Amino acid sequence: MAQLLSNTCSIQSVVPESYIMPPERRPGQHVVPSCNTIPVIDLDGNRNELIQEIMKASQEYGFFQLINHGVSEELMKDVMVVAKEFFDLPVEEKERFYSEDPNQTCRLKTSADFAKEKVHFWRDNLRHPCHPLEENLQQWPENPARYREVFGSYSVEVRNLGLQILDLICEGLGLEPGYFEGGLTQSQMMISINHYPPCPDPTLVLGLPKHGDPYTLTLLNQGDVPGLQVLKDEQWVAVKPLPNAFVVNINHMLQIISNGKLKSADHRVVVSSNVARTTIASFIHPSKDVLIEPAKSLVSEANPPLYKCFTFEDFIRTYIIDTHEGKDPLECLMIRS
Template identity: 30%
Template sequence: MQFEGEPFIFDASILQHQSHIPPQFVWPNHEKPCSEPPPILDVPPIDLGGFLSGDPEAVSNAARLVDQACRKHGFFLVINHGTELKLIEEAHKGIDFFFRKPLEEKQKALRKPGDHCGYASSFTNRFSSKLPWKETLSFRYSADSHLSHIIQSYFSELMGEDYVTFGRVNQKYCDAMSNLSLNVMELLGMSLGVGPRYFREFFEGNDSIMRMNYYPPCQQPDLALGTGPHCDPTSLTILHQDEVGGLEVFVDEKWHSIPPNPQAFVVNIGDTFMALSNGIYKSCLHRAVVNSRHPRKSLAFFLSPRMNKIVSPPEQLVDEENPRNYPDFTWQLLLEFTQKHYRADMKTLQAFVTWLGVN
């Protein structure tokens, strides 16, 4: 029995066998999943290897495609990305390894209130309605050379020796994602006209977040959402989906899907980079839907600058025709705002700017 005021415990091993989902997971009618499969979003595949080769035609083509996508909705695919498929597969196996554990085992890593790392089952400690049908495991990554084993240490100390391999694989995967992110930042710098070094150097020594998402089968998927509509508050998201699919993006006043592609990463602009680009590149509303047959799994690397880094656009992107859109802020302050004061949604950055003006 659940008493009033107590957090709801999301235990998929029990919930998915009940005939109806609890009311906390039922979303309002205007936010429920589409009754018909949505159209596929036209997201350009960017040949990152071609761009990095320096071939003038490949560089020009990649910069043009990414510029068009980021001005419109901020989503694109990266192919020929240089990340070993075997490493991606090992990281996906890690999702099964962790989320198949009993609830009491997973709760050893339980996320503390106000924190952004740890195990969370539907954010049930912070919200009582519109809960997402998912479990997540988030952990900090740092590109600082003094913290090169931060993930391995986190899991060994928190979960014990059985998690040594799990921690090692995730450390290696995040190193690869950090490297990939910096290469994408070269491309974004070229497409915005500030050169390949500016954003790459801004994010060297990044203090980022890695998240494993697990969406169990849901017996009433037409009533629930795996992740509600939101824009990512971080700078850049690099997502690898499994074969199940479920990612949807809101473009031109309707939802579109981005089908899985095992050879590609889905990349999208976050609120912090939208501010860094002075609003030229867009952070777009997206969500995840669930189904009644298969669990869905995804790996999300959220690139973020060092905590105390001032987020301010380069001077080339500010002029009389394009005045400043956002005040200076640190990533640490925006992260704290989303964890303690505001649930990330479609207006996170605007709400944050208003909050900054008041505090």
């Protein structure tokens, strides 16, 4: 438990050496501008126009912000309050969920493999599966008292929203209706709560490194504290929080299934010296044993497959290592002509 930053950040006056990034990976003192061009998409609109907007954003940025999405403002705020309450719990309450075992279902951690990392990231993380809800709910925290109730309602609504977005993407790609049903999405969704405490010197650390998400689709409730940055045209741009909005980003599996038509954009998280940042990411992802490959209807002699066929479980094994070493996790999957 000594590694949890939420237990020790209030007494730290300097950054521990094990958290200091190599110079080439540090955010430094450079001011990253807010990006006013990352698309903001209103889900309460014409379906054909929605599909066009989502496809354009997914091709050009790999990111967009979603408003009027149907998840109530009250629930968006409630889930954030409860998430913050969890990280404010006494050490002994959180200790029940802390583990270095990646196979633990509901796991509080600082990183994927703290012992093997050369340098650590400035965050604490709680993650757990949430679908099917009735099979996972009893493994979640009981404290704060409203955790299971609020996150249960939230996970159901967010998953339905994610499937709605994938349905629009399916139509936009010209895939057969229901392509993303079954093992590709129906059985799996993970909630990941990131907590980034204030840091004595944010120029030396990263909350999360440059990476693309390894799943299918991410819906992020980032609250009102900035910190997310997206790589666009080799430049970092900050994603300004919008009230009651989700940040939606295309993941690696969707880039592969679309045979490169959609973009899984690299992003990172920077931290603050004076305010904590808590975010709630919902990952829709395939079953471990499902085969991932470019959709056959998108492949032809004129448009050959760009990626090999593989299982999601095999990809996750190499993804964690590659990301921490700063490598492109898709490189080994690409088919060379």
